[in-house]
Amino acid sequence: MAAAAGSLSGPRLRLSSRLALVTGGGSGIGRAVCRRFAEEGSAVVVVDVDESSAEETLRSLPHGDQRHSVFVTDVSCPQSVHSLVSAVQKQFSRPPCVAVNCAGITMDGLLLKMEAEAFERVLKVNLMGTFLVIQAVARALIASGAKRGSIVNLGSIVGKVGNLGQTNYTASKAGVVALTKSSAKELARFGIRCNAIVPGFIDTRMAAKVPPKVLEKVLQLVPMGRLGDASGGLFM
Numbered sequence: 001m002a003a004a005a006g007s008l009s010g011p012r013l014r015l016s017s018r019l020a021l022v023t024g025g026g027s028g029i030g031r032a033v034c035r036r037f038a039e040e041g042s043a044v045v046v047v048d049v050d051e052s053s054a055e056e057t058l059r060s061l062p063h064g065d066q067r068h069s070v071f072v073t074d075v076s077c078p079q080s081v082h083s084l085v086s087a088v089q090k091q092f093s094r095p096p097c098v099a100v101n102c103a104g105i106t107m108d109g110l111l112l113k114m115e116a117e118a119f120e121r122v123l124k125v126n127l128m129g130t131f132l133v134i135q136a137v138a139r140a141l142i143a144s145g146a147k148r149g150s151i152v153n154l155g156s157i158v159g160k161v162g163n164l165g166q167t168n169y170t171a172s173k174a175g176v177v178a179l180t181k182s183s184a185k186e187l188a189r190f191g192i193r194c195n196a197i198v199p200g201f202i203d204t205r206m207a208a209k210v211p212p213k214v215l216e217k218v219l220q221l222v223p224m225g226r227l228g229d230a231s232g233g234l235f236m
């Protein structure tokens with residue numbers, strides 16, 4: 001029997017027919033996103049370059065082994081992303097109707113000292129990786145005749161305001177926002193929505209790499225005086 005509207009079980013299963021692909025699903029925000037989708041009834045494809053982290057996420061999901069799957073992929077590699085989407089389609093007999101691009105890295109250093117490789121690598125993972133996933137998922141959705149889809153990309157507040165030691169990262173995240181806006185304009189006619197989220201500092205492995213001195217300055221700007229909680233403290 002269907003759950004009555006407004007009952008406890010009703011709203012939590014509102015994504016039961018969905019397949020969501022989450023990159024960077026092995027840690028931090030990506031892991032929290034995987035959990036939230038799974039709790040809402042969606043099947044989840046956990047994508048990460050780090051297999052053991054991705055497997056750990058999978059094990060933490062409701063009905064982990066049965067409904068969901070891990071795919072080890074480097075999002076900065078075009079061939080790998082192409083193979084990922086084909087393999088997902090093969091396993092689930094449909095493309096993901098939701099893609100959340102959480103895969104990201106930092107390679108911090110002051111502008112005057114930064115190696116070109118550190119700039120290029122961060123742009124490749126954060127910006128090109130996001131582009132490749134959007135493109136592969138959108139192509140698959142359109143080819144399958146699906147009339148809707150949703151793509152969510154992770155920008156960052158520092159992409160708007162800048163940050164010491166993060167010329168590469170901030171450029172990549174500002175790029176993600178621009179990429180999202182242009183993708184949204186191109187893909188709207190196929191029923192595919194593209195949105196970006198620009199979080200402040202969230203308590204994850206990535207934030208743990210920020211030097212304490214910098215973090216202290218950042219926290220002075222946060223009214224709550226603390227890092228955000230990826231697991232959704234907002235909803236409690």
Ligand code: NAD
Pocket residue numbers: 023024025026027028029030047048049050053073074075076101102103104105125129154155156157198199200201202203204205206207
């Ligand atoms: P995290 O380091 O905890 O998780 C990032 C995940 O991405 C890791 O599991 C890592 O293995 C994976 N990854 C890295 N390179 C990859 C690649 N080439 N291919 C596939 N997976 C790869 O970081 P997080 O804090 O959860 O960040 C998630 C996203 O949110 C990132 O895009 C980050 O830039 C963004 N963000 C984070 C914060 C923050 O304060 N933590 C703030 C704003 C935005």
